[in-house]
Amino acid sequence: MPILEINNLSKNYGNVRALDNLNLRIEKGNVYGILGPNGSGKTTTLGIILGILKQSNGSYQWFDGKLGEKSRMKIGAILETPNFYPYLNAEKNLDIIRHIKGVSEQSFDELLDLVDLSKRKKSNFNTYSLGMKQRLAIAATMIGDPEVVIFDEPTNGLDPQGIAEVRNILGRVADSGKTVIMASHILNEVEKICSHVAIIKYGKLLATGSVGSILSNDLIMEIGSDELDRLREFLNSIPWIKKIDSKKGFLECNIEAGHKAAEMNKIAFDQGITLTHLVARKKNLEQEFMEITNKTN
Ligand SMILES: Nc1ncnc2c1ncn2[C@@H]1O[C@H](COP(=O)(O)OP(=O)(O)O)[C@@H](O)[C@H]1O
Ligand SMILES: [Mg+2]
Incomplete structure (x- = not known):
């Protein structure tokens, strides 16, 4: 059963054609990389499937269309670093997001462990390195235990150590059996983390398949x-x-x-x-x- 099916999706911004008849099929448990250079339509694709942007043409369907409105609850996403409160610590920030998501109270110990922030969970957000902020953002997407997590360029702007840490964590998320959808312009990153890949350019699909078969x-x-x-x-x-x-x-x-x-x-x-x-x-x-x-x- 596909988790997500994208059919002939197109998006125009004025006369810029950002997506051009894109077709994708993402199965349960895939760690799916959307790989393409800057401007190829990755963020646009994610924006549409998250209901933030409206497509010009085509359609997409989550969970075989069976969940309808409830689908959104099963999907965790960060398109950009969320607005965390600078003077609150990791736990407090996560708790605010939990509240917004309408998830019942929980301990965040496991999540903070997953993203290697346990030791710093009482430190204020504004004392965090960029890598730590990004790791907290990953933890935030996982609140409510979504079936699918979506990341857009998760290592952008990080130094090499931060990149290694975030990749490591994404690997763990993938190992946990969740379906992961990740946009990236870095081949090496997709090769390391993903099981499947779609390569896009100018909003068009160039190739798709398992990472082994494509790369x-x-x-x-x-x-x-x-x-x-x-x-x-x-x-x-x-x-x-x-x-x-x-x-x-x-x-x-x-x-x-x-x-x-x-x-x-x-x-x-x-x-x-x-x-x-x-x-x-x-x-x-x-x-x-x-x-x-x-x-x-
Ligand atoms: N809000 C917008 N208005 C006009 N053009 C846009 C807008 N957002 C994106 N684009 C254009 O659409 C194309 C795809 O952009 P985007 O989806 O951000 O690509 P990627 O995430 O792969 O870098 C690019 O040519 C970009 O300039
Ligand atoms: Mg982008």
Whole structure:
């Protein structure tokens, strides 16, 4: 069952097309990264699915549409650092947010532990480093034990130590079994934290899938013959072919690094299969992504 389905979502700001027919499907337990350079429409997407912004076109549905108005209660989000009170400590600040959310009184010990703020829970917010503030914000999203938590560029503006700490905590949140949706322009961060990724640029979806399948260093081979069923059966028997996708007129395979097109051609020929199409290429989304990011930053 998908937690969130986004169908042909578009958003125009005047004549800026921020989202262009975006389709996403996020399953329960996914740690889902929305990866794209600045201005690619990540925050716009999150704003729409949280009901803060209105889409120009398209639709989205939380929890199979079964929860309706109650959906919002199941979702914890920070789009920006929330307005904490500078002269109140972590516990008091969290308690105010608990109250606003209408969640019954609780101890925050576990949450503060999760974000490594237990030792500083009695210190006023204005004495916190940026990293600590961000960690408190993460704790705030978790109040009420939402099924889904949403983070927008959670490590923005932090120093390397702060980044490491926040990533660590996001890893823990993910391990707790919650569905996490995270927008980021940093490939490395998505690769480290996320199970799934959608890469977007100019509001358009470039690629989506498990992080392993999208961001790996595998080789891709497009392999075609006149008998695709027989070809598929044969390719299925080859241990170094990790994944086979049907394309129009050929099969697209993920190949373990080190195997060559010539080798493929030969073993197919030995089985009496004549290949009509054979193209090998490096799966270089990573490079592609870097180029995209560098251009716009
Ligand atoms: N309120 C707004 N008014 C006009 N244009 C906007 C507004 N918010 C965002 N945009 C534009 O929409 C595009 C996507 O922005 P955004 O969703 O913030 O991208 P990201 O979060 O990926 O950096 C950008 O071109 C941005 O300039
Ligand atoms: Mg943004």
